[in-house]
Amino acid sequence: MRRLSRTLGPVAVAVLALTAAGCGGGSGSGSGSSDADSTSSSSPSADGGGGDADLLVWTDALKIDAVKQVAEDFGEANGINVKVQAISEDLQGSFVTADAAGNGPDVVVGAHDWIGNLVQNGAIDPLNLAPDELSGYSEKAVQATTYDGKLYGVPYGIEALALYRNTEVVPDEPASMDDAIAAGEAAVKAGKVDSALNLPVGELGDAYHMEPILTSFGGYIFSYDDATGYDAQDVGIGKEGSVKAAEEISRLAKAKVLRTSISGDNSIALFTSGKAAFLVSGPWALADVKKAGFDYAIQPVPGFDGEEAAAPFMGAQAFMVAANGKNKDIAQEFVNNGVNSEDAMMSLYEGTQLPPAMTAVQDQVDDADLSVFTEAANAAAPMPAIPAMASVWEPLGKAYAAIVSGKDPVSTIQSAGDTITKAIADAG
Amino acid sequence: MADLQTSDPSTDTEPRRRFTQPGRDGVPALLVKVLFLGVVVGTAIALSPALVGNGSWFFLGAIWVVAAILVATYATGRALPAKYLVPGTLMLALFVVYPIALTAKTSFTNYGDGTRNDKQTTVDQIVGSSVTRSADSPQYNLTVATDGDPASGPFTYFLVPQDDPESVFEGTADGLEEDPSGVTLDNGRVTAVDGYTILNIKQISAASDALDEIAVPTDDDTFIVRDGTSEAFEGAPTLVYDEDADTITDTTSDTVYTVAKQGDREYFVDGDGTRISDQSWTANVGTRNYERIATDSQIRTDFAKIFVWNVVFATLSVVGTFLLGLLFAITLNDPRVRGQKIYRALLILPYAIPGFISLLLWSSFYNRDFGLINDLTGLDVNWFGGATTAKIAVLITNLWMGFPYMFLVSTGALQAIPEDLREAATIDGAGGFAGFRRITFPLLLVTVAPLLVATFAFNFNNFGAIYLLTGGGPFTPENPTAGGTDILISYLYRLAFGAGGVQIGFASAVSVVLFVITGVMAALQFRATRSLEDVN
Numbered sequence: 001m002r003r004l005s006r007t008l009g010p011v012a013v014a015v016l017a018l019t020a021a022g023c024g025g026g027s028g029s030g031s032g033s034s035d036a037d038s039t040s041s042s043s044p045s046a047d048g049g050g051g052d053a054d055l056l057v058w059t060d061a062l063k064i065d066a067v068k069q070v071a072e073d074f075g076e077a078n079g080i081n082v083k084v085q086a087i088s089e090d091l092q093g094s095f096v097t098a099d100a101a102g103n104g105p106d107v108v109v110g111a112h113d114w115i116g117n118l119v120q121n122g123a124i125d126p127l128n129l130a131p132d133e134l135s136g137y138s139e140k141a142v143q144a145t146t147y148d149g150k151l152y153g154v155p156y157g158i159e160a161l162a163l164y165r166n167t168e169v170v171p172d173e174p175a176s177m178d179d180a181i182a183a184g185e186a187a188v189k190a191g192k193v194d195s196a197l198n199l200p201v202g203e204l205g206d207a208y209h210m211e212p213i214l215t216s217f218g219g220y221i222f223s224y225d226d227a228t229g230y231d232a233q234d235v236g237i238g239k240e241g242s243v244k245a246a247e248e249i250s251r252l253a254k255a256k257v258l259r260t261s262i263s264g265d266n267s268i269a270l271f272t273s274g275k276a277a278f279l280v281s282g283p284w285a286l287a288d289v290k291k292a293g294f295d296y297a298i299q300p301v302p303g304f305d306g307e308e309a310a311a312p313f314m315g316a317q318a319f320m321v322a323a324n325g326k327n328k329d330i331a332q333e334f335v336n337n338g339v340n341s342e343d344a345m346m347s348l349y350e351g352t353q354l355p356p357a358m359t360a361v362q363d364q365v366d367d368a369d370l371s372v373f374t375e376a377a378n379a380a381a382p383m384p385a386i387p388a389m390a391s392v393w394e395p396l397g398k399a400y401a402a403i404v405s406g407k408d409p410v411s412t413i414q415s416a417g418d419t420i421t422k423a424i425a426d427a428g
Numbered sequence: 429m430a431d432l433q434t435s436d437p438s439t440d441t442e443p444r445r446r447f448t449q450p451g452r453d454g455v456p457a458l459l460v461k462v463l464f465l466g467v468v469v470g471t472a473i474a475l476s477p478a479l480v481g482n483g484s485w486f487f488l489g490a491i492w493v494v495a496a497i498l499v500a501t502y503a504t505g506r507a508l509p510a511k512y513l514v515p516g517t518l519m520l521a522l523f524v525v526y527p528i529a530l531t532a533k534t535s536f537t538n539y540g541d542g543t544r545n546d547k548q549t550t551v552d553q554i555v556g557s558s559v560t561r562s563a564d565s566p567q568y569n570l571t572v573a574t575d576g577d578p579a580s581g582p583f584t585y586f587l588v589p590q591d592d593p594e595s596v597f598e599g600t601a602d603g604l605e606e607d608p609s610g611v612t613l614d615n616g617r618v619t620a621v622d623g624y625t626i627l628n629i630k631q632i633s634a635a636s637d638a639l640d641e642i643a644v645p646t647d648d649d650t651f652i653v654r655d656g657t658s659e660a661f662e663g664a665p666t667l668v669y670d671e672d673a674d675t676i677t678d679t680t681s682d683t684v685y686t687v688a689k690q691g692d693r694e695y696f697v698d699g700d701g702t703r704i705s706d707q708s709w710t711a712n713v714g715t716r717n718y719e720r721i722a723t724d725s726q727i728r729t730d731f732a733k734i735f736v737w738n739v740v741f742a743t744l745s746v747v748g749t750f751l752l753g754l755l756f757a758i759t760l761n762d763p764r765v766r767g768q769k770i771y772r773a774l775l776i777l778p779y780a781i782p783g784f785i786s787l788l789l790w791s792s793f794y795n796r797d798f799g800l801i802n803d804l805t806g807l808d809v810n811w812f813g814g815a816t817t818a819k820i821a822v823l824i825t826n827l828w829m830g831f832p833y834m835f836l837v838s839t840g841a842l843q844a845i846p847e848d849l850r851e852a853a854t855i856d857g858a859g860g861f862a863g864f865r866r867i868t869f870p871l872l873l874v875t876v877a878p879l880l881v882a883t884f885a886f887n888f889n890n891f892g893a894i895y896l897l898t899g900g901g902p903f904t905p906e907n908p909t910a911g912g913t914d915i916l917i918s919y920l921y922r923l924a925f926g927a928g929g930v931q932i933g934f935a936s937a938v939s940v941v942l943f944v945i946t947g948v949m950a951a952l953q954f955r956a957t958r959s960l961e962d963v964n
Contacts, residue, residue: 096544128561203898203902332655
């Protein structure tokens with residue numbers, strides 16, 4: 001009996017504590033909801049709700065410090081309360097859902113290729129920047145953030161793939177992709193490195209990193225027209241250029257230059273640990289490469305001998321105004337005048353280390369590596385933002401992976417083209 | 429187990445009788461009860477105005493019904509069983525029944541990317557975003573002012589053209605007037621007006637609904653509209669919605685866009701079928717989502733193949749982890765083993781690492797050229813390159829992930845088997861393996877079998893193990909939607925969220941189907957395990 005009471009005593013105490021906590025939680029949530037209620041009922045007359053912030057900005061975890069800096073400067077200048085939140089997992093999806101439910105942010109900072117999906121979901125509003133304000137940005141950045149003839153974001157950073165070279169392994173700059181691969185293979189033979197060229201493939205494929213090869217052989221995903229943008233009805237996969245590219249990919253895979261064991265997860269780390277002669281990657285790899293402790297050089301991804309120049313995808317990072325934000329006027333003011341200024345752009349460049357989109361800032365930045373990326377981005381083609389692109393990434397990537405694992409290049413790329421065309425038709 | 433269950437009520441009768449007589453519980457219990465019911469009713473009252481404001485009548489009704497049920501149950505002395513059943517039932521309704529009902533409801537719509545809004549919102553957005561800046565229209569520096577109340581107006585725009593910072597316009601919904609009196613200009617911006625209050629940025633934002641009504645008409649059929657809080661521009665909407673005809677007209681080209689169905693969605697399209705926008709709207713599609721699952725030839729062929737592997741995967745995962753866990757449990761249950769606690773702690777380690785981290789780590793272990801497994805064993809297996817090796821890799825990893833749980837469960841069950849039973853068996857000549865097979869194992873199964881069923885159901889839908897490890901791959905070029913290691917849930921996830929964007933309506937239909945399949949299988953298994961209980 002004593003033993004029982006000894007064991008039951010603590011249990012009883014714990015149960016009581018839990019009950020108390022439950023009650024506390026209950027009353028807490030009760031008062032909390034009445035608080036929320038009072039703010040929402042007073043909001044029409046007061047400050048538009050949205051908690052205590054007059055401007056709520058969502059961005060990803062990598063860029064939060066830079067965005068916070070710009071947003072707080074704007075808040076101080078205008079005497080308003082600004083809140084910046086980082087959404088680390090699926091920012092685009094979270095934003096679409098939250099905006100539709102009416103509890104999203106006022107401004108979202110994201111990649112330009114989201115715009116098509118955000119527009120079809122009615123999640124962002126077009127901007128009305130004057131033409132002379134827009135002329136301050138690099139042409140490609142404006143082209144990227146313009147959708148259906150309207151501007152949907154103020155771009156601050158641009159990115160594109162470039163070719164990193166370990167100059168201790170390959171001292172001379174290659175003039176073409178063939179030269180680079182030959183030099184890399186020689187280095188592998190000499191036992192200096194394990195991999196000639198780290199171009200991420202992975203088991204599931206990587207259509208983004210394969211784009212320079214596709215375009216160098218005259219392949220394309222959607223045809224592009226300056227007036228109407230990308231045309232989802234004209235799919236280039238399965239057509240002549242893509243077949244030539246697929247054959248080259250197959251050849252490179254047989255030579256063990258392209259491998260499924262090299263993916264976006266390990267390609268940078270393998271290069272920085274000195275195991276690869278070349279790396280195809282974007283400005284996001286720069287910080288790691290600088291720390292790697294060997295001499296490196298960067299150049300735009302070259303084309304193949306006798307073929308066209310390689311055109312990787314260009315991406316723009318931009319500030320966009322939410323369609324259902326609670327403080328839309330302030331959001332517009334922030335994007336039009338807070339972000340759209342040289343000081344803010346400089347501060348964003350310093351915080352994110354992305355090649356700047358504003359030409360005035362590009363001119364001030366004196367960094368050889370970054371100018372290579374700026375050059376590469378200006379020569380690249382903006383990643384298609386149309387919703388049909390969602391039907392491309394997976395089948396195309398998997399086709400590349402299948403070719404690299406030894407499947408027949410011609411039939412594989414053609415069936416990928418069929419799959420993509422069918423998926424676009426199915427999606428409506 | 430059975431013993432325990434039958435003894436439960438008898439130990440409970442004492443406190444239960446006390447609870448049946450309210451008012452005699454003593455002051456603290458009564459206080460707790462009053463406090464609890466007060467919180468319930470208070471919450472309902474506090475939430476009501478907001479729900480009325482939003483027009484959420486369903487939730488308003490639901491909240492008051494729940495509050496009424498709770499008060500009726502606990503404030504009175506009657507309905508004793510209800511006091512025990514109501515909390516669980518409410519939780520069941522809230523966390524199980526409601527989500528399922530909502531999923532089923534969504535499965536009859538086309539809700540997803542491109543169809544998230546209703547038609548009215550979509551039309552408003554298409555028309556609203558068609559405001560285009562007129563060619564070389566001037567940009568104005570805007571000052572919003574009022575001669576009334578800053579919250580309600582009436583509001584007046586004071587505009588200074590950016591290319592002519594000396595002139596000032598006064599704009600209202602009636603039109604534009606040049607050179608208003610009593611205006612203070614500073615640096616190309618109106619900073620004060622006699623008799624007016626200038627609105628600051630917060631006040632403008634708060635008054636945005638009223639300000640949206642103000643479009644200052646100009647001479648050439650355009651309007652001056654504000655852009656942010658400090659600027660305005662001249663422009664006009666190019667699209668007009670005609671509600672009666674349900675058409676949108678482009679006033680610049682006189683193109684008429686009518687509603688037409690493309691795929692399973694409606695869009696505004698012109699005569700050639702070109703859409704005005706990719707925006708569509710939520711609509712009821714009846715059983716179309718279910719028909720698509722049943723009739724799509726690709727889905728049908730893939731489904732059978734994947735279902736078989738799904739069952740194999742779940743079965744082997746359960747059997748493998750159970751046998752390995754049991755083996756360790758029996759070994760460590762032997763009193764002759766020294767350092768039992770250390771071994772047990774070590775064996776539970778895989779269970780202590782968050783699953784998604786182990787899965788991502790294992791995924792990199794299988795890398796052909798740089799992975800740990802090929803490095804250590806000297807093999808050159810392209811694990812994720814072929815369907816068979818990828819399946820083996822998935823099973824090995826899931827074995828590692830799952831055996832600690834089985835080890836824990838088996839250890840507990842073994843220790844619950846009375847020692848005298850085994851002694852009696854040994855005396856009867858059933859020692860060693862025979863004793864284990866005839867006495868220990870059947871007794872163990874009585875405890876463990878329901879957990880095996882639960883583990884099977886869990887593994888049947890073990891999305892993470894597949895998605896994080898192989899992503900469902902490898903894929904063949906002909907069929908990028910169904911991979912070699914795909915189980916139903918990962919395959920259907922790809923169908924619903926992969927190509928073509930997010931299709932929540934379709935995904936809901938798929939979850940309903942999967943819910944039925946898993947439910948039927950679990951029911952069958954529970955029926956099968958019921959026979960085990962006869963052992964006792």
